[in-house]
Amino acid sequence: MATMNISLPQQMKDWVEEQTKDGKYANSSDVVRDLIRRELTKREKIAAMQEKIDEAYASGFVEVDDIDSFMDDIMTRAGL
Numbered sequence: 001m002a003t004m005n006i007s008l009p010q011q012m013k014d015w016v017e018e019q020t021k022d023g024k025y026a027n028s029s030d031v032v033r034d035l036i037r038r039e040l041t042k043r044e045k046i047a048a049m050q051e052k053i054d055e056a057y058a059s060g061f062v063e064v065d066d067i068d069s070f071m072d073d074i075m076t077r078a079g080l
Contacts, residue, residue: 006032016028016031016032019031
């Protein structure tokens with residue numbers, strides 16, 4: 001495993017060290033690795049959602065005359 005030294009403000013350092021006190025993390029490196037994994041997962045989810053949004057925009061728009069009927073149809077299709 002590669003090593004990286006980072007500098008943190010005292011408040012952040014204290015917070016990271018506090019996370020190890022309940023036993024969830026073995027050490028500060030575990031805390032930082034978990035934060036990085038969570039950030040990577042979040043970015044993947046955002047990218048996937050953006051892809052869906054782009055697909056939706058590319059598919060075009062629908063003209064709606066009666067919004068209530070349109071929403072009722074959507075709710076019915078969603079099983080709500």
